[in-house]
Amino acid sequence: MRIPVWSGLLRTDEGLVLFDTGLHPVHIERPDATYGPQSSLAIVMSSEDAIVARLASVGVRPDEIAVVVNSHLHFDHAGNNGAFPKATFVVQADHLAFAKGNPRFPGVYWDIAELTYLPTTGRARIAKGVEVVPTPGHAPGHQSLAADLPESGRVVLCGDAAFTRENLERGVIRAPDEAAAEESLAYIRSLVKDDLDRAFVSHDMAAWSGWRSAPRTYR
Ligand SMILES: [Zn+2]
Helix, strand or coil: CCCCCCCCEECCCCCEECCCCCCCHHHCCCCCCCCCCCCCCCCCHHHHHHHHHHHHCCCCHHEEEEEEEECCCCCCCCCHHCCCCEEEEEEEEEHHHHHCCCCCHHHHCCCCCCCCCEEECCCEEEEEEEEECCCCCCCCCCEEEEEECCCCCCCCCCEEECCHHHHHHHHCCCCCCHHHHHHHHHHHHHHHCCCCCHEEEECHHHHHHCCCCCCCCCC
């Protein structure tokens, strides 16, 4: 099964916001760099997939990113945090506490002295019409990003609160805390008023293939 790993760039009146930082480019040459050859994950990554290269393709330098929102700190969502030393990283406080020193959240990619983390609690404003919303279940303190776009309406970048569209359709997902995770799925559905085309799930190849990818945009 092939699944995508992606990040979102939001252009706001208050600066550029990045949602998740993707996989570290060490995986281009060494696909098993994080979890070793025994892992069932086989990472396929090319140099143009690296977040800094993707941003460059739309004319953005890393130091222009004002805020990074990490849904959570797994290596496919926080792998390039180190590329953004000028940014403020918004992460739920209970997630930071859970991830610190936890081998399932390799600190080499995010627990970096020069990075500035802003621990948040619950819903928090990021910019006008943009807020983080707590969606725990996949991990304590997991969060998603809700943005009210002028033309598209509200969209939600789910992170691993929803891997696939089917998770949202059926209201079920495999998670360490399934009760919390199912509440989070219902919450996301309520945020997009059941219009699942406006819920951007984390790892759904079919859904992802139909989205506008940079340089195309949603407005
Ligand atoms: Zn993920």
